Amino acid sequence: MTSRSKNAVRIYETEIDKSREESNWKKVVDLAQQLKARSPQHESLAHFLIGEGKLEAFLEEWPPTKENIERAQRELSEARGYLTLATDDAGKRAGVALDAHLLLGKLNYACGAYDDALKHYKLAELNTLTEKELPVRSIRIVAESYAIKGLCLEENAVPGSTSRYKQAEKEAETIRSFELASDLTLLYLQRAQAAGARAGPTLETALQRVPILHIRAGRLQNAIDRYRSMLTAVESASTQALRLTLTRQLAEVLMRGVTGQVYKAPVQLTVVPQQGTLTRRREDHVSEGPWKPKKYAGINQFVPRNEYEEVVLLLLVGEAMAVRDAVLSQSAEFEAARKHSLENAVAVIDLLALAAARWGQLCLVLESLERAMKFSFGCAHVWRQRALATAAAAPANPRPLHHEHLVPGSNAWSAGIRAHSVMKRATPLSPDDAPLRLVAANTCYNMGWIEDGIVLAEEALALQERDEGPLLARACLYAGIGHQMKAQKTNSRIEKESENETSLKLLLRSVQIDDNDHLAFYYLALQYMYLGMLNEAMDATRSCLAARAECGGGLRLATALWSCACAGPRATRALAAARLARHHYPTADWPLWALAALQLTWESGEAALATGKELLTLLNGAEAEAEADAEHNGYTELDALSDSQHADTHSNRDAASIRAESAGVYRVERALSDAASSAATTRARHRPRAQPRAQAWLLLADLCLRLGRVSAAAGCVSEAAALTPFSHLVLYTRGRVHAASGEWEEARTCFQNALAIHPTHLDSIVQLGAAYYNLGWLRLAEKSLREAAALEPSRADTWRRLSLVLAALGECGAAADAAAAALHLQPHAPSVPHHHLPL
Amino acid sequence: MSEWKQLISEWIAEYSSLQENEIKSFAAEHEHNHEIATALFNLFYCEEETEVNSHSKNPPENSEEMLDQVCTQLFSFYRSKEVELQRFTLQFVPTLIYNYLSSVARGNLKSCRCIETLLIGLYNFEVVDENGKPKVVSFRLPSLAQPSIYHEPLSLGPQFLTENALRRWEECNTKLVSWGPLSQVEVINAQNRLKVMSALYFIYNRQLSLLPKLALRHFCIAASRIVTQGFHKKIGGNKSTPRIPVSPNFLLEMIEGAYFAMFNEFYTLALQAVKDIDKRAQYELFPEVMLVTSAVINSLKNNSSGQPCDGPMGISVALSPATTTVTMSKSMITNASFRTKKLPGKMYIHILIFFTCNLPGFSLSYSVFL
Known part of the structure; x- marks a missing residue:
């Protein structure tokens, strides 16, 4: 042979x-035919190549599945011929016979001849192949051979139930084949990175099959180990889709099969520094053998220690992969791919929601859902989930003057804004979803956006009416709550009346549809109380407590109602209700407030003082607890809605101090204390729960005042002032202390200061009137009291004082009218002093 | 009916006559004693039914007495050092919780005092470790910014190196996600009742994979009953049963167990339980619970996730679709091949969109002026 032709052969090779590495089979066949023509001594090689090319070209179009068996039998005869030719003696000498047998195995598998395939693998000595470095194409052939061997063994396993031992042996063999196949596949995909290689259905099946076989045989740990060993292999461009599937599957297996003690944490690969290399640099990827894929081995790796860590890690990695591969193209040709990628991402996010919500880690879910916005294009489920997640992050119950304030700019405020704006997008996507709208309405109510809330609740109501849905009663209830809040908020009489009427109608309808809903009865009772219909309110409260005996709100209402003046001697029942509430909710503060106030009137002052002190201890002790609670975002303290949505359940007064105004009060107070604290640095201004503790001191001050211990009261006020120096309540109580010792000038200043902070604080207005009266400034007194009466006409005390003032002015007729009004209203006045109730 | 009562009496007698050294073998054979477990489940359900007909003439005195004895024995199982016996007791917890909550809601506290005592006992036993210190179950929150055995941050693309991810990495070892520490309780009242019950569910859920399969069945039944009681009016009955109060965490723990049961032989019952929980969450307006229930329900519809019918644990071979051929993926824009960049400008916002294609050396870049 001339050197030229030798060169030519080398070029061909x-x-x-x-071409083989690039899977360009047509070119391989062409070249092999040319090779065969030019150099006859390479005939076996050429035969092998032609056979290979034809086989692979066919399988690329018709993958080896059951449906394609017949076609394969028809069309693969040519390839079979060539490959068989390559297995003769010449082929053995040329070193292609073994490879040809491997390919014949694959060919037979495609034709459905599983036994023949296994025979060829035996001839190819597949079992005894040594693990050594192979060229890329050979890795693939060997990998496929193992995969197909496993698949053939599985196919044959069905009828042959000879002996248990044999079957177990066969199963072990199958699994070993699949395991080798999957390692080699990953290795192949890592090596063949540049060529854009794909694993193909056979190899992918082998990869995913192993863990399933383990699970089926009850060897969960082996399955998990297998998943781990596949997932710790370094990612390459062509393993991305596969890794996403495996990641999700491992997470699923862990969530569905592994809890607590069963779990075994993965071990980190110990990296053996390579001998003889000059560089000391640590490798980021290591391989355990020539047939093993490279694995992650960077320094400072996160290695899960328990199932929660591993599940969350897997889901985060999976979500990142799903998001990375998400299809953004909107055109129709990519629709299927887009849908598939979206489903992949949503599947992972759903699992993440399940795994994270339980631990209060909604932020993780929210981040994922926000990333999904980029490619989910109006997917109702994703938007709904996001709306729910943001709603869960929004402030749960409005306690305007308690913990955190809903002032623009605060975290709670922006969370509420976010929930609302996401909800606005999400609701049109789920046009029939009433619960979602109710959640939205609730968020609005909590944020104080009553009108928006009413709109949403009424939408939900309309939907439920149309579908006769199970939430009809609740939709009525939430719409009713909205109107009730609006009635409380507005200062316009006409609007107030119409809102009250709508609310009452809705609430009545709600309890009519569902007579087992304590919350509906609670709000109905509240509504009756606002309207001054105390007997009806009592009936509704009874129904509320019948539906849920321990309902905090119901007990509170019962306490308030029994304590009303018209209840007369039955006030012991109020005491009993307060004590019962105390028993059910031992660490809540409101039963003690009520109890102290009631004891003062109906038992002894000493008992009331004792209760007040108890309250103070409770609040001081609660401090640590509340902090601990907040940290692992624990449970809502009481029945969330019924007890906190309307914190001032007692009063039919003070409707004037609406939410917006109390927020304003807060801001003024805050600004004042900020200014003060810049001067006095030791001021404990951001102490937790300073507010309720200050109010407890004020309660004590009030009790002392009523018992005539003025100096003790002054001490209590200064304690409260140390906690919240610029609270209008502190100033108001200080004014009352001054008033009690007859220092009317000082008292007047105090009340005026209180009103400067909270212009509609009713008690301060009335007391200011009293101060003017005692100072002899009768016209000013009348003006103050008339102002108070305009703000809250149903308060008896105002009219009583007004009649005194008017009498002193000599306007007897007007005085008589005012006195009559006072007499008329007196039965409704609760003896529980409300100004100490936390707002 | 009397058959299982007989069985229970024998079981009580057998245990009380055990010698110290026999307990181990007793425990070993006990764990999978379905007969006695079934009998006990019967007792708890029967207990509940007699409550419904509490006006019936002869109150089953001996049944109540038996319940008392059973509770005592279950608690002494729990206090024994044998894990098998502890697990045996644990399998009844959801049913007991249902029984207890249902009685409380009906205002029938007297009848369930012994169950309450048992539950308090279990709770107090579990919230502290061997040394009497409060128990904490905690884990580190992984961050994608830190390399792990499953990924390298850079290969996921820069969009995951967010501020949050980096912060989480920083706090990874210091700020743990945890359950507990919980304080022991002396009495259960309205305020702590659901906290205690959620904690018990949590404890139960940690053992899910070790419990006998039968227990999962009763878990689902109990879960459904807890959330639906008082919602369906009985025909003819004029007084409806009070509903059982629930809290978000309580329901979340319940979903956890139901999800597990769904893939461990009790698909139908567990799915029903999740749907019931979903309805209840909507009724109570618990967005976080609705989030999880709809995630679970959606994942059962979504073909991408493993379905219960797909084989063991719902895991099946999921091949990547053949549609993404090489030619197609070249022109398809995915998140990975899409970049936006905002450049500062007074008049225009320049948005540069790079379509980087899969082939190396072949990349187009457009710049669009908006």
């Missing part, structure tokens, strides 16, 4: 190798 490199060309062919390149």
Whole structure:
């Protein structure tokens, strides 16, 4: 042979190798035919290549599945011929016979001849192949051979139930084949990175099959180990989709099968520094053998220690992969791919929601859902989930003057804004979703956006009416709550009346549809109380407590109602209700407030003082607890809605101090204390729960005042002032202390200061009137009291004082009218002093 | 009916006559004693039914007495050092919780005092470790910014190196996500009742994979009953049963167990339980619970996730779709091949969109002026 032709052969060989690696089978066949023509001594090689090319070209179009068996039998005879030719003695000498047998195995598998395939693998000595470095194409052939061997063994396992031992042996063999196949596949995909290689259905099946076989046989740990060993292999461009599937599957297996003690944490690969290399640099990827894929081995790796860590890690990694591969193209040709990628991402996010919500880690879910916005294009589920997650992050119950304030700019405020704006997008996407709208309405109510809330609740009501849905009663209830809040908020009489009427109608309808809903009865009772219909309110409260005996709100209402003046001697029942509430909710503060106030009137002052002190201890002790609670975002303290949505359940007064105004009060107070604290640095201004503790001191001050211990009261006020120096309540109580010792000038200043902070604080207005009266400034007194009466006409005390003032002015007729009004209203006045109730 | 009562009496007698050294073998054979477990489940359900007909003439005295004895024995199982016996007791917890909550809601506290005592006992036993210190179950929150055995941050693309991810990495070892520490309780009242019950569910959920399968069945039944009691009016009955109060965490723990049961032989019952929980969450307006229930329900519809019918644990071979051929993926824009960049400008916002294609050396870049 001339050197020229030798060269030519070499060129052919490199060309062919390149084409084989690129899976360019047509070119391989062409080149092999040319090779065969030019150099007859390479005939076996050429035969092998032609057979290979034809086989692979066919399988690329018709993958080896059951449906394609017949076609394969028809069309693969040519390839079979060539490959069989390559297995003869010449082929053995040329070193292609074994490879040809491997391919014949694959061919037979495609034709459905599983036994023949296994025979060829035996001839190819597949079992005894040594693990050594192989060229890329050979890795694939060997990998496929193992995969197909496993698949054939599985196919044959069905009828042959000879002996248990044999079957177990066969199963072990199957799994070993699949395991080798999957390692080799990953290795192949890592090596063949540049060529854009794909694993193909056979190899992918082998990869995913192993863990399933383990699970089926009850060897969960082996399955998990297998998943781990596949997932710790370094990612390459062509393993991305596969890794996403495996990641999700491992997370699923862990969530569905592994809890607590069963779990075994993965071990980190110990990296053995390579001998003889000059560089000391640590490798980021290591391989355990020539047939093993490279694995992650960077320094400072996160290695899960328990199932929660591993599940969350897997889901986060999975979500990141799903998001990375998400299809953004909107055109129709990519619709299927887009849908598939979206489903992949949503599947992972759903699992993440399940795994994270339980631990209060909604932020993780929210982040994922926000990333999904980029490619989910109006997917109702994703938007709904996001709306729910943001709603869960929004402030749960409005306690305007308690913990955190809903002032623009605060975290709670922006969370509320976010929930609302996401909800605005999400609701149109789920046009029939009433619960979602109710959640939205609730968020609005909590944020104080009553009108928006009413709109949403009424939408939900309309939907439920149309579908006769199970939430009809609740939709009525939430719409009713909205109107009730609006009635409380507005200062316009006409609007107030119409809102009250709508609310009452809705609430009545709600309890009519569902007579087992304590919350509906509670709000109905509240509504009756606002309207001054105390007997009806009592009936509704009874129904509320019948539906839920321990309902905090119901007990509170019962306490308030029994304590009303018209209840007369039955006030012991109020005491009993307060004590019962105390028993059910031992660490809540409101039963003690009520109890102290009631004891003062109906038992002894000493008992009331004792209760007040108890309250103070409770609040001081609660401090640590509340902090601990807040940290692992624990449970809502009481029945969330019924007890906190309307914190001032007692009063039919003070409707004037609406939410917006109390927020304003807060801001003024805050600004004042900020200014003060810049001067006096030791001021404990951001102490937790300073507010309720200050109010407890004020309660004590009030009790002392009523018992005539003025100096003790002054001490209590200064304690409260140390906690919240610029609270209008502190100033108001200080004014009352001054008034009690007859220092009317000082008292007047105090009340005026209180009103400067909270212009509609009713008690301060009335007391200011009293101060003017005692100072002899009768016209000013009348003006103050008339102002108070305009703000809250149903308060008896105002009219009583007004009649005194008017009498002193000599306007007897007007005085008589005012006195009559006072007499008329007196039965409704609760003896529980409300100004100490936390707002 | 009397058959299982007989069985229970024998079981009580057998245990009380055990010698110290026999307990181990007793425990070993006990764990999978379905007969006695079934008998006990019967007792708890029967207990509940007699409550419904509490006006019936002869109150089953001996049944109540038996319940008392059973509770005592279950608690002494729990206090024994044998894990098998502890697990045996644990399998009844959801049913007991249902029984207890249902009685409380009906205002029938007297009848369930012994169950209450048992539950308090279990709770107090579990919230502290061997040394009497409060128990904490905690884990580190992984961050994608830190390399792990499953990924490298850079290969996921820069969009995951967010501020949050980096912060989480920083706090990874210091700020743990945890359950507990919980304080022991002396009495259960309205305020702590659901906290205690959620904690018990949490404890139960940690053992899910070790419990006998039968227990999962009763878990689902109990879960459904807890959330639906008082919602369906009985025909003819004029007085409806009070509903059982629930809290978000309580329901979340319940979903956890139901999800597990769904993939461990009790698909139908567990799915029903999740749907019931979903309805209840909507009724109570618990957005976080609705989030999880709809995630679970959606994942059962979504073909991408493993379905219960797909084989063991719902895991099946999911091949990547053949549609994404190489030619197609070249022109398809995915998140990975899409970049936006905002450049500062007074008049225009320049948005540069790079379509980087999969082939190396072949990349187009457009710049669009908006």
